[in-house]
Amino acid sequence: MKITRGKWSVVIAGVIIGLVAAVLGHFGNPGNMQLCIACFIRDTTGGLGLQTAGPQYIRPELIGIVLGAFIISFIKREHAPKGGSSPFTRFILGMCVMVGALIFLGCPIRMILRIAGGDLNAVIGLIGFVGGILTGVLFLNKGFSLKRNYDQPKLEGVAFPVVNVLLLVLLIAAPALIFFSEKGPGSMKAPILISLAAGLIVGIVAQRSRLCFVSGTRDAVMFRNYFMLLCYAAILVVVLIANVISGTFKLGFADQPIAHTEWLWNILGLYLVGFGSTLLGGCPMRQMILAGSGNSDSAVTVLGFVAGAAVSHNFGLASSAAGTTPNGRIAFVICVAVVFAIAIFNTKKSTAGQGVRA
Amino acid sequence: MEYLATFHTHYGAVQFNKRRNAEGVQSKLMPVPRELSANCGLCVRFIAPAAPNPSEHEDMDKCYAVNEYGEYTITED
Numbered sequence: 001m002k003i004t005r006g007k008w009s010v011v012i013a014g015v016i017i018g019l020v021a022a023v024l025g026h027f028g029n030p031g032n033m034q035l036c037i038a039c040f041i042r043d044t045t046g047g048l049g050l051q052t053a054g055p056q057y058i059r060p061e062l063i064g065i066v067l068g069a070f071i072i073s074f075i076k077r078e079h080a081p082k083g084g085s086s087p088f089t090r091f092i093l094g095m096c097v098m099v100g101a102l103i104f105l106g107c108p109i110r111m112i113l114r115i116a117g118g119d120l121n122a123v124i125g126l127i128g129f130v131g132g133i134l135t136g137v138l139f140l141n142k143g144f145s146l147k148r149n150y151d152q153p154k155l156e157g158v159a160f161p162v163v164n165v166l167l168l169v170l171l172i173a174a175p176a177l178i179f180f181s182e183k184g185p186g187s188m189k190a191p192i193l194i195s196l197a198a199g200l201i202v203g204i205v206a207q208r209s210r211l212c213f214v215s216g217t218r219d220a221v222m223f224r225n226y227f228m229l230l231c232y233a234a235i236l237v238v239v240l241i242a243n244v245i246s247g248t249f250k251l252g253f254a255d256q257p258i259a260h261t262e263w264l265w266n267i268l269g270l271y272l273v274g275f276g277s278t279l280l281g282g283c284p285m286r287q288m289i290l291a292g293s294g295n296s297d298s299a300v301t302v303l304g305f306v307a308g309a310a311v312s313h314n315f316g317l318a319s320s321a322a323g324t325t326p327n328g329r330i331a332f333v334i335c336v337a338v339v340f341a342i343a344i345f346n347t348k349k350s351t352a353g354q355g356v357r358a
Numbered sequence: 359m360e361y362l363a364t365f366h367t368h369y370g371a372v373q374f375n376k377r378r379n380a381e382g383v384q385s386k387l388m389p390v391p392r393e394l395s396a397n398c399g400l401c402v403r404f405i406a407p408a409a410p411n412p413s414e415h416e417d418m419d420k421c422y423a424v425n426e427y428g429e430y431t432i433t434e435d
Contacts (some may be wrong), residue, residue: 009392078396140368143365143406148366148417210392226390281368281399293396348369 006082010227013209014044014234020198021113021235022242024061027190031257032117033247035061035202035240038101038273039258039301042309042318043186044167049179050306054313055186056179058171063164064199064238069207069292070161071200078207081157083296086146089342090297094304095275095311095333096283097168100272102309102318103328104128105259107284108213108277111270112232114259116239118251121259128267133217136343139189140218143348144279147298157294160302164292168196185258203292212286214277260323269319269333276339279346360424361409361433364390364401370402370417378404382393394430409433 017035025034033039039055046056073079100105104125106114111129114122136144170178171192181187189195205211209231216228243249253261258267277283280301282290287305290298312318317328363365369423378385385404390397403424412418422430 073396076396140366141372143372145369145417146369147366207396208398215389223388225389290397 007227007230010209010231011234013205013211014231015238016205017211017231018235018238018242019319020201021072021239021317024190024195025239025242025248026246028188028191028192030185030188032114032119033110033185033258034113035198036113037062037065037104037288038098038107038305038309039105039110039185041098041284041305042102042313043181044192045309046186046304047171047179047315049059049177050310051313052179054296054318055184056181057186057189058167058178060168060171060192060195061202062103063168063171064196064201064236065203065285065288066161066164066199066292068200068203069289070158070203072204072207073293076208077118079152079157080295080297081294082149083151083152083300085217085297086346087297089146089346090280091304091307092338093294093342094301097273097276097280097306098305099306099312099331099335100269100276101284102267102269102312103321103324103332104269104273105270107273108270109235109283109285110153112213112235113239114227114256117243117256118249119256119259120251121261121263125264125266125270128269130217130221131267132271132276133214133278134221135138135275136214136278137218139279139343139347140278143193143281143347144277144343145348146281146346149295152294152296155229156296160291160296160299180216182329189270197206203289206285206289207293211289212272214286215282217274218278220334224292237354257351258321260319260321262319264324265319265324265329265332266320272332272335272339275336275343279308279339279343283320359406359408360403361406361413362391362394362401362403362430363410363412364395364419364422365399366417366419368400370415371402372416374415374418375402375404385425394420405433407413 022033040059047058
């Protein structure tokens with residue numbers, strides 16, 4: 001049991017996820033959106049008719065990620081029904097994170113994929129993402145806590161994976177009550193089986209490696225532990241190579257797929273994602289993995305993402321290639337205020353010693 | 359003896375580490391080693407004459423003794 005053993009495993013995890021993303025892109029997923037938790041949750045929200053203004057498609061990748069994490073955590077005896085750590089606060093944080101992600105147009109994994117596609121707007125956004133994480137770390141060091149979770153009944157830990165199986169049944173049966181985009185990003189998709197298999201692989205790999213875009217960055221700034229950054233670098237390099245080979249690599253700001261060039265809002269959107277996710281203890285992908293592994297607080301957080309996606313498109317908060325919207329900018333201010341309020345009211349005054357290095 | 363304690367919350371780990379530091383005990387915060395947990399939280403690695411009882415420290419989950427090879431054995435609680 002040597003700690004260093006994990007170093008290679010995160011690089012391999014990054015390479016696998018990068019390859020999966022490249023395959024998904026090859027088989028039809030949208031440009032620089034081969035895999036994106038926020039966008040795909042938004043698509044699924046639309047597929048269920050909970051938002052009617054944006055893309056609509058129940059993405060099999062997400063179902064695969066949850067079931068992959070569920071299966072592997074079960075096999076490895078790491079599946080543990082846990083919950084009860086401020087669930088409604090997590091729901092609200094989830095909503096705010098989604099609003100931020102849809103202002104930027106992507107979650108942290110899409111940020112990496114956009115950079116790998118040459119989209120410099122995402123490089124600018126990265127500044128905000130790191131800034132948001134630093135703000136969150138500041139509160140963690142000052143004593144922020146959503147309180148501990150507790151053991152839950154078995155059903156609480158398997159309900160979320162079961163819901164995902166039902167989503168898969170809905171997608172395959174395709175009754176008239178679910179929605180499929182006929183044009184735009186929601187209509188661009190890899191075949192169901194490939195998407196599902198891709199999701200399963202990502203779910204398994206991410207559960208084993210504990211891949212998280214937020215906690216990896218947090219550990220880098222808090223402990224100078226650059227372990228997980230190797231994983232991000234591996235994803236970036238693999239997808240970059242795939243983009244160069246397929247001719248989809250295009251360096252620049254303008255005319256990038258499903259992206260806008262309002263630099264300030266790219267920074268602020270990801271700032272909200274970074275800040276909210278740090279308080280939640282994990283990025284959107286990590287929440288999916290934890291939800292699959294039995295954590296019902298993360299399942300509630302995912303429902304918060306769904307609510308955030310519904311609100312974002314129904315109220316016109318989400319950005320598009322044309323840029324941000326006035327409503328989106330107002331929503332950002334409200335969400336940042338809410339996240340700060342949650343951070344402040346859940347921070348206990350420290351009772352001992354001096355702080356740790358931020 | 360060197361120990362490693364895992365916590366239910368970040369808060370518990372940060373506070374426990376601060377107390378050890380305030381007592382002048384060699385102690386540091388670090389990410390939880392993968393083999394101990396599938397979660398991505400923080401743990402505290404510290405020197406103590408005897409294993410602490412997890413139930414006596416806020417939000418402490420488990421405590422492991424760390425041997426010279428860096429292997430972990432859970433302590434009795």
